[in-house]
Amino acid sequence: MSENEVGKEILRLEHISKVYGRNKKEAAELAHKGLKKDEIKQKTGATLALHDINLSINQGEVFVIIGLSGSGKSTLVRFINKLHEPSTGKILYEGKDILTLSKKDMIAFRRDKVSMVFQHFGLMSHRNVIDNVAYGLEVRGIEKEIRYAKAREMLHLVGLGDIEEQTIDSCSGGMKQRIGLARALASDSEVLLMDEPFSALDPLVRKEMQFELLTIQRRLKKTIVFITHDMDEAFKLGDRVAILREGRLVQVSTPQFMITNPADDYVRTFIESADKTKVVSVSQIMQTPTCVVRLTDGSTRALTQMRLNGVSSAYVVNQQMKLQGIVTAKDALDASASKKLVADFMLQDVPTVEIDAIIADILPIAVSAPYPMAVVEDGILRGIVTKASVISTML
Amino acid sequence: MDWFFNFPFKSEWDPESIDRVIKQFSINNKVFFDGIKAGLNGMISTLYNILSWVPWWGYLILVFVLGYLIKRSWRTAALFSGMLSLVGFFGLWDLMLITLSIVLTSVFLSLLIGFPVGIFMSFSDRANQVLRPVLDTMQTMPVFVYLIPAVMFFGLGKAPAVLATTIYAVVPIIRLTNLGIRQVDEEVVEAARAFGSTRMQTMVKVQIPQAKATIMTGINQTLMMAMAMVVTSSMIGASGLGMEVLISVNRIEMGRGFVSGMAVVIVAIILDRLTQSVVKEKEKSL
Numbered sequence: 172m173s174e175n176e177v178g179k180e181i182l183r184l185e186h187i188s189k190v191y192g193r194n195k196k197e198a199a200e201l202a203h204k205g206l207k208k209d210e211i212k213q214k215t216g217a218t219l220a221l222h223d224i225n226l227s228i229n230q231g232e233v234f235v236i237i238g239l240s241g242s243g244k245s246t247l248v249r250f251i252n253k254l255h256e257p258s259t260g261k262i263l264y265e266g267k268d269i270l271t272l273s274k275k276d277m278i279a280f281r282r283d284k285v286s287m288v289f290q291h292f293g294l295m296s297h298r299n300v301i302d303n304v305a306y307g308l309e310v311r312g313i314e315k316e317i318r319y320a321k322a323r324e325m326l327h328l329v330g331l332g333d334i335e336e337q338t339i340d341s342c343s344g345g346m347k348q349r350i351g352l353a354r355a356l357a358s359d360s361e362v363l364l365m366d367e368p369f370s371a372l373d374p375l376v377r378k379e380m381q382f383e384l385l386t387i388q389r390r391l392k393k394t395i396v397f398i399t400h401d402m403d404e405a406f407k408l409g410d411r412v413a414i415l416r417e418g419r420l421v422q423v424s425t426p427q428f429m430i431t432n433p434a435d436d437y438v439r440t441f442i443e444s445a446d447k448t449k450v451v452s453v454s455q456i457m458q459t460p461t462c463v464v465r466l467t468d469g470s471t472r473a474l475t476q477m478r479l480n481g482v483s484s485a486y487v488v489n490q491q492m493k494l495q496g497i498v499t500a501k502d503a504l505d506a507s508a509s510k511k512l513v514a515d516f517m518l519q520d521v522p523t524v525e526i527d528a529i530i531a532d533i534l535p536i537a538v539s540a541p542y543p544m545a546v547v548e549d550g551i552l553r554g555i556v557t558k559a560s561v562i563s564t565m566l
Numbered sequence: 567m568d569w570f571f572n573f574p575f576k577s578e579w580d581p582e583s584i585d586r587v588i589k590q591f592s593i594n595n596k597v598f599f600d601g602i603k604a605g606l607n608g609m610i611s612t613l614y615n616i617l618s619w620v621p622w623w624g625y626l627i628l629v630f631v632l633g634y635l636i637k638r639s640w641r642t643a644a645l646f647s648g649m650l651s652l653v654g655f656f657g658l659w660d661l662m663l664i665t666l667s668i669v670l671t672s673v674f675l676s677l678l679i680g681f682p683v684g685i686f687m688s689f690s691d692r693a694n695q696v697l698r699p700v701l702d703t704m705q706t707m708p709v710f711v712y713l714i715p716a717v718m719f720f721g722l723g724k725a726p727a728v729l730a731t732t733i734y735a736v737v738p739i740i741r742l743t744n745l746g747i748r749q750v751d752e753e754v755v756e757a758a759r760a761f762g763s764t765r766m767q768t769m770v771k772v773q774i775p776q777a778k779a780t781i782m783t784g785i786n787q788t789l790m791m792a793m794a795m796v797v798t799s800s801m802i803g804a805s806g807l808g809m810e811v812l813i814s815v816n817r818i819e820m821g822r823g824f825v826s827g828m829a830v831v832i833v834a835i836i837l838d839r840l841t842q843s844v845v846k847e848k849e850k851s852l
């Protein structure tokens with residue numbers, strides 16, 4: 172994950188609200204009193220699309236906004252390039268409120284700072300592939316040769332080769348969204364807005380595109396605001412995830428934190444729809460290794476340790492706490508007659524997992540491991556993971 | 567009980583007052599209207615000169631080639647030029663060219679006015695609300711009504727015919743330009759804006775090209791409505807095929823009426839099919 176490389180705040184949304192229809196003032200007052208969207212609709216006839224959204228988005232992070240249909244995701248993301256305008260609130264880009272920009276400055280802002288990828292691609296069917304990718308550069312008045320060169324580079328970056336001259340209609344869904352992505356990347360803008368970019372694709376292509384996006388993100392380190400209604404996708408891509416419910420933010424946090432500390436039952440239900448093995452890491456379920464013996468211990472000591480902790484095996488470490496092997500109760504018993512040291516009869520073939528691995532990756536080892544797995548970090552024993560705790564994350 | 571069966575109120579107002587106002591208006595602005603009339607006549611006769619500069623066989627070949635290019639069928643191509651040669655066969659070739667010059671001038675003016683108005687309506691909801699009923703009225707108003715102000719301002723002849731035809735034929739191009747642009751996929755327009763297009767760039771680079779098929783349909787309909795005015799406008803002195811039809815109706819000459827009526831139909835069919843196929847071709851490639 173790119174968590175560690177995340178920089179300072181780049182975008183900040185302050186008290187953003189949006190009401191559609193009449194009686195905006197009345198609706199806003201009711202919203203402040205905490206009334207729900209449909210109650211407000213009933214009383215005033217106005218649609219409360221968003222209420223008092225406060226967000227801070229950092230440079231270089233993938234910020235995912237997730238919510239059910241109608242929760243206001245599309246509306247919210249369109250505020251950032253002012254395709255829609257909020258009823259109240261501020262949107263600060265590097266500290267400047269973009270909602271107060273003049274028309275001309277807004278156009279410049281869209282050309283240089285933000286670009287967008289759309290759910291149904293938003294491609295222009297009367298233009299061929301390369302003219303679509305080069306569109307953002309074309310409206311800036313950049314020369315044909317230069318913009319084509321840039322567009323070609325972007326097409327290659329998203330894994331599309333020689334399809335420059337093809338019509339949009341001859342492209343498959345996956346290709347179309349790659350073109351959409353290439354078009355957005357061609358502007359070299361800092362922020363990438365993506366409104367359910369993969370929702371219209373079939374599951375296999377969608378997985379491929381998610382991977383592609385992560386790969387590109389690792390290289391280019393854009394700030395991405397990603398909209399989805401799929402929790403798996405949110406947890407897979409997001410450095411941080413915001414859950415939107417009927418126009419209000421319920422929780423904003425890292426996927427890991429959200430899973431262990433869901434803000435309420437709504438978030439919990441949402442999380443249950445996701446495959447947690449892909450999010451939970453080994454460090455979150457490991458236990459402290461209580462039963463540890465040294466290379467120089469004798470078999471009697473090993474047996475005592477196991478009996479005290481009520482287990483049938485013990486991990487062996489050296490002076491630096493580096494994992495050396497494992498001894499089982501049976502081997503220790505056999506060896507107790509001959510006064511051997513642990514080092515002489517331990518098994519060196521130990522099932523180990525890295526501390527930052529995710530559960531989905533350790534499943535194959537977990538299934539076949541005869542003992543609890545040792546969790547290591549740079550070879551040092553950090554904890555153990557039992558089969559039972561692995562299975563409980565899948566429930 | 568008389569009030570029960572007969573409408574009891576009657577205005578003392580005199581419809582002729584409108585006539586007087588318009589007449590006065592046309593007299594006061596005589597120079598202006600004469601200028602327009604001269605301009606229109608100039609356009610019509612220039613177009614006529616160009617049209618009659620092309621020899622008759624030029625048209626047959628043109629229709630044949632276009633027919634083939636668009637329909638991809640030798641038979642249709644042959645049928646088109648066969649039908650067109652019938653017009654010459656009836657001895658109506660020159661009248662046809664006169665009619666064409668009036669019709670095409672009207673279509674040209676309709677597009678010149680209608681296209682920008684349609685674009686304006688497409689991005690202004692206010693304009694859309696105001697102009698919609700106006701367009702409805704223009705389309706449902708009996709066409710003869712347009713003849714009266716045309717005559718008042720321009721007298722008899724081709725110029726008022728072009729004016730009346732233009733008023734009648736401008737409606738579909740406005741409507742369909744407006745509709746076509748409004749129908750463009752919202753996301754595509756959003757994409758254009760999101761990448762920093764100015765309003766002009768969005769219109770020219772995205773909205774109009776995306777609406778092309780609908781706009782072409784509008785052009786086709788405008789052309790057909792202009793053709794439909796041919797006979798009507800001959801009542802105010804526009805010469806050509808329409809005049810032939812009118813004369814034979816007045817004199818109850820069945821044969822002459824049929825032949826000139828056929829000629830109008832033939833020209834209309836060929837123009838319709840050629841322009842319609844352009845639309846279909848466009849739709850296919852979309």
Ligand SMILES: Nc1ncnc2c1ncn2[C@@H]1O[C@H](COP(=O)(O)OP(=O)(O)OP(=O)(O)O)[C@@H](O)[C@H]1O
Binds near residue numbers: 192247
């Ligand atoms: N132009 C509009 N006029 C009136 N109401 C609107 C308008 N646009 C959106 N809304 C309302 O605002 C709310 C949020 O809509 P939005 O499109 O942002 O939802 P969403 O989360 O993107 O949903 P989806 O997953 O279906 O795309 C909805 O209740 C919607 O009906």
Ligand SMILES: [Mg+2]
Binds near residue numbers: 244245246367
């Ligand atoms: Mg949406």
